[in-house]
Amino acid sequence: MFEFKEEKRSKFCGARVGIIKTEYGEFETPLYVFAGTDAEIRTLDKKSLKEVKALVANTYHLGVRTNKIKEMEKSGGLHKYMNFKGLIMTDSGGFQVFSYGFSREHGIGKIGFFPGKSKVKTVKEENLAQITEKGVFFKDESGKKKFLGPEESIKIQEKLGADIILAFDECTSPFHEYEYTKKSLERTNRWAKKCLKIKKSGQALYGIIQGGFFKDLREESARFINSLDFQGIAVGGPLGKDRSDMIQVLDWIQPFLEEKPELPRHMLGIGKPEDLFCGIERGMDTFDCVIPTREARHGxxxxxxxxxxxxxxxxxxxxxxxxxxxxxxxxxxxxxxxxxxxxxxxxxxxxxxxxxxxxxxxxxxxxxxxxxxxxxxxxxxxxxxxxxxxxxxxxxxx
Ligand SMILES: [Zn+2]
Structure with missing residues (x-):
């Protein structure tokens, strides 16, 4: 079961509050979704985990890289496996297409999808993701080839049983030119349709708006996602080189989001305090980011x-x-x-x-x-x- 209701919005901007209802409870938005990549929030014990309202686990890590999924299936999905009654999302693995692929080849970091000068690594590494029309071949740590496509991603996400699942996409690199980004977007759109066709569960499937830092591609993507029957909309990276570019991307797509106000909206990989205000102001409801937990582990x-x-x-x-x-x-x-x-x-x-x-x-x-x-x-x-x-x-x- 999944429902979203907008309760109130600001008179001066796109900021709004709402409620997401799942079989586990009601979750007020705006809402922060913490990183629970491997079906846990690293360092937290069960008692502290109870205080967490929402987390996002990862399809690639759980379903492809490790074989944890079998244990989870046995327990009846992520909620039961983790004994967690909060809201759970699963990322489709689309981000790993970037982190295993062009992130390494282009030598850029991941946080916030902004390349920013300091994030550019001097040593560039081998691209471990090979993208084809059917999906993506990943080379894992041991050199073994693993495959993830729209069909595999949705089937894994159905087994994991999160409340919100994401369409399989390619998160492009901020260094990709227009032509590559356009081709990638067309493929991501074809994958989006496939994901909807494959999904049989009652989970909320969100479509993802891609298109890099190109106005017409972002608009095309938003128009396309709107034309399909998704239960929510996510905005993926890259979002330009800095915060003002991110604001620009959000401004390009906001009119399209407003065409379907009944759908909840999620911002992928964004969650610094100052960015939250920019996103909320432009109608975003939920955000996920590694910084609160990762930075805590680093002191x-x-x-x-x-x-x-x-x-x-x-x-x-x-x-x-x-x-x-x-x-x-x-x-x-x-x-x-x-x-x-x-x-x-x-x-x-x-x-x-x-x-x-x-x-x-x-x-x-x-x-x-x-x-x-x-x-x-x-x-x-x-x-x-x-x-x-x-x-x-x-x-x-x-
Ligand atoms: Zn405190």
Missing amino acids: SVYTKNRRIDLTRGSMKFKKGERIEKKCLCQTCLDFSVLELREMIKSENPRKTEVAKLLTVHNIFWFQNLMDKIRKSILEGKFKEFKKEFLKEYIRKII
């Missing part, structure tokens, strides 16, 4: 003023000071920043423990930010809240 935490890298020794904290004043997450209730810093400096296994504690804080922080944004839209004060938040928030590493 960084989010606060309303900035992101703090606790592995650096130069910052001064007062005795008893929390990561963020008044934060009500379990970590902040139990530990001060100084105690957490001591744990970071100490040897394993305290390091695993502290990674968990910081993950708990970051997940709480991002969920809390989404709740505040939701409240501001309901009260008709989204613009004011955005201004106030961004004025205080300086995203710099200390």
Whole structure:
């Protein structure tokens, strides 16, 4: 079962609040979806996992790279396997077409799909994804060839049993020229149709808008996805070279999204605080990104003023000071920043423990930010809240 209902929208922009209903409950949007690639949120135990509202697991990793899917099928799908009652999405494997393929060949990082100068690697690697009309051949770590196409992706996602599943697509590289991106989009469109035809389950299947940083291709993609019978719409990367390009892409497609306001909209791989505001303002409902959990594992935490890298020794904290004043997450209730810093400096296994504690804080922080944004839209004060938040928030590493 899957339903989406828009409850209220801003009078001044595309920001809106809604509810996604599944057999496991009701989920308020805007909503943050955390990375649960291998059917777990790394470092979290079962008790902390209960606090998470939504996560995204990965079809390629679960269904192709490892054979975890058999265990999951036996348990009756991801929710039961993980004993998780939150919202679950599965990524179709389309992102791995990029991360195993042109991401390596073009020497670019993955976060946010923005190539930005610092992300360009000097050493370029072998492209491990060979794309054909039927699907993609991946070479795994051991050199073995594995195949994933629209049919395989949907069948795996049906076995995994997430609430939301995604159409199999090719996420192109920001360095692809117009001609390649156009050809890729036409293939992705053919795959989208196939995915819809193959799906038999009651899961919500989202179509993905691709088209790189090309206005006519983004529009063509949005028009095409709208013409099919998807239960939701996702926006995929690449989204240009920086935030202003991302805003541009969202502005190109927003009129098409507004033609089908009854569908929920997801933004793939985007989730820095300042990007959330840009997306929500342009009608996006849900977001997924690795940063809250990945950065916690590397010692960084989010606060309303900035992101703090606790592995650096130069910052001064007062005795008893929390990561963020008044934060009500379990970590902040139990530990001060100084105690957490001591744990970071100490040897394993305290390091695993502290990674968990910081993950708990970051997940709480991002969920809390989404709740505040939701409240501001309901009260008709989204613009004011955005201004106030961004004025205080300086995203710099200390
Ligand atoms: Zn906290």
